[in-house]
Amino acid sequence: xxLAIDFKRIIRAGFINFMxxxxxxxxxxxxxxxxxxxxxxxxxxxxxxxFSLAQVSERVDINVYFYPxxxxxxxLTLRDDLGLLPEVSSIDYTSREDxxxxxxxxxxxxxxxxxxxxxxxxxxxxASLNIQADETGQYASIVQYLExxxxxxLIEKINYNQNKGIIDRLNEIMITVQRLGTIVTLFFVIISVxxxxxxxxxxIYGAREEIAVMRLVGADNKYIRGPFMVEGILYxxxxxxxxxxxxxxxxxxxxxxxxxxxxxxxxxxxxxxxxPQIIIxxxxxxxxxxxxxxxxxxxxxxxx
Amino acid sequence: MIYFDNVTKVYPGDDLALQxxxxxxxxxxxxxxxxxxxxxxxxxxRLILAEVAPTKGQVSFExxxxxxxxxxxxxxxxxxxxxxxxxxxxxxxxxxYENIAFAMEVAGQTDEEIxxxxxxxxxxxxxxxxxxxxxxxLSGGERQRLAIARAIVNQPDIIIADEPTGNLDPEATYEIIxxxxxxxxxGTTVILTxxxxxxxxxxxxxxxxxxxxxxxxxxxxx
Numbered sequence: 001x002x003l004a005i006d007f008k009r010i011i012r013a014g015f016i017n018f019m020x021x022x023x024x025x026x027x028x029x030x031x032x033x034x035x036x037x038x039x040x041x042x043x044x045x046x047x048x049x050x051f052s053l054a055q056v057s058e059r060v061d062i063n064v065y066f067y068p069x070x071x072x073x074x075x076l077t078l079r080d081d082l083g084l085l086p087e088v089s090s091i092d093y094t095s096r097e098d099x100x101x102x103x104x105x106x107x108x109x110x111x112x113x114x115x116x117x118x119x120x121x122x123x124x125x126x127a128s129l130n131i132q133a134d135e136t137g138q139y140a141s142i143v144q145y146l147e148x149x150x151x152x153x154l155i156e157k158i159n160y161n162q163n164k165g166i167i168d169r170l171n172e173i174m175i176t177v178q179r180l181g182t183i184v185t186l187f188f189v190i191i192s193v194x195x196x197x198x199x200x201x202x203x204i205y206g207a208r209e210e211i212a213v214m215r216l217v218g219a220d221n222k223y224i225r226g227p228f229m230v231e232g233i234l235y236x237x238x239x240x241x242x243x244x245x246x247x248x249x250x251x252x253x254x255x256x257x258x259x260x261x262x263x264x265x266x267x268x269x270x271x272x273x274x275x276p277q278i279i280i281x282x283x284x285x286x287x288x289x290x291x292x293x294x295x296x297x298x299x300x301x302x303x304x
Numbered sequence: 305m306i307y308f309d310n311v312t313k314v315y316p317g318d319d320l321a322l323q324x325x326x327x328x329x330x331x332x333x334x335x336x337x338x339x340x341x342x343x344x345x346x347x348x349x350r351l352i353l354a355e356v357a358p359t360k361g362q363v364s365f366e367x368x369x370x371x372x373x374x375x376x377x378x379x380x381x382x383x384x385x386x387x388x389x390x391x392x393x394x395x396x397x398x399x400x401y402e403n404i405a406f407a408m409e410v411a412g413q414t415d416e417e418i419x420x421x422x423x424x425x426x427x428x429x430x431x432x433x434x435x436x437x438x439x440x441x442l443s444g445g446e447r448q449r450l451a452i453a454r455a456i457v458n459q460p461d462i463i464i465a466d467e468p469t470g471n472l473d474p475e476a477t478y479e480i481i482x483x484x485x486x487x488x489x490x491g492t493t494v495i496l497t498x499x500x501x502x503x504x505x506x507x508x509x510x511x512x513x514x515x516x517x518x519x520x521x522x523x524x525x526x
Binding site: 005009016017020021210212213214215216217218219220221223302 | 353355375376379380381382383384385387393394395396397398402406407409410411414415454
């Protein structure tokens with residue numbers, strides 16, 4: 001008999017079993033939904049932490065302060081030279097005039113300081129450069145370039161060393177949080193996968209008499225196992241659907257307070273934008289879980 | 305057709321079910337195996353269906369040792385044997401129609417054959433109006449008739465009925481025996497196990513008596 005007819009009959013039987021055992025199907029789908037929900041939490045948590053990590057990295061920069069008597073032409077040349085370095089992603093130049101102006105603005109209420117400044121009769125501040133690199137690790141080489149170049153004499157101070165400790169610590173914390181989050185979620189994923197596997201095993205255990213009857217009428221393994229595997233696929237599809245729907249209000253609610261806490265990421269927008277990929281991941285995971293669980297759960301009844 | 309050659313079956317726990325049983329059943333015969341509960345009747349059926357293996361000896365179906373077969377061959381063997389059991393062994397989540405259709409599907413019949421043969425065989429066992437009923441919606445006698453319909457639909461070489469009337473009232477018992485006799489009249493070999501002397505007497509066919517796992521008599525057709 002043709003494979004297509006076998007296939008059609010197995011799929012039909014799987015659908016019929018799924019519909020005619022509503023309680024078993026409901027429980028299996030519910031358990032699998034929990035598993036897929038935890039899996040999607042892993043995906044979203046990773047996105048959240050990666051985004052926060054990127055945000056922290058973006059906030060890292062170094063400031064190069066020039067001596068007040070450094071010639072502007074030279075400092076500007078240095079700025080242009082730095083711009084050619086592949087590691088540098090952006091440079092902001094603050095001239096001496098801009099520096100004194102922003103100083104005055106910052107101390108507008110501080111009469112004593114402003115008076116002292118006026119008494120100097122000259123601008124005591126030097127120009128400065130604010131440099132951002134593509135990656136946090138690249139600052140060291142930029143600093144080295146500055147210190148060893150011919151412009152070294154113009155530079156009064158580079159604040160890299162002051163920030164370095166904080167930058168490294170923040171990085172460490174974020175990476176630890178991300179790693180811990182992944183481990184905890186993976187642990188829950190494994191537990192829920194095992195629970196799903198056992199639920200399907202129990203469902204098939206409940207059908208063991210039926211399997212024995214099928215064997216007695218001479219059914220091949222494919223006719224016995226096939227419909228259970230189709231049922232497993234249907235559990236996966238239904239659970240994916242439920243998870244995707246449930247995540248809409250949850251991410252929406254979570255976004256409202258996570259936005260400020262995690263540095264501006266809109267988890268709902270992220271979820272909606274990445275929905276096709278998330279659906280594919282959940283669908284594949286759910287269907288595989290259903291198929292593999294059914295395959296192994298039926299095995300013990302087929303080898304008798 | 306079916307041969308038992310010095311077959312002994314001991315279940316775990318030294319539970320002796322059959323001891324040195326030798327017999328043969330030829331094509332077209334109607335053989336009743338009679339004995340009390342625990343005499344070994346069901347063990348004989350399970351040995352023929354390759355559900356259990358003998359501890360000693362050999363069970364053959366048409367010269368092939370049924371316990372020396374691959375799992376695919378065992379499935380093939382079971383499709384050539386129609387089985388009817390005391391507890392019906394119907395698929396609870398399938399309707400009367402689907403129970404029979406399933407047996408045809410696994411035997412590789414086409415959809416056209418299924419849609420023409422199932423109503424016909426349901427009609428033969430007087431269940432034409434119960435096509436869409438699930439087993440739990442049928443009476444004991446109806447369930448057994450459905451089990452017989454499933455057993456004969458693939459025109460097997462042999463029908464094995466293991467205590468098919470054990471759970472039935474006298475009227476339903478009479479009906480089932482009549483159907484089995486009709487199947488045999490049409491040329492199919494029938495093996496019937498029962499503990500009811502009345503059933504055996506009404507048949508007037510070959511009777512094998514079992515007691516404590518041994519054959520104590522084998523009387524030919526009366």
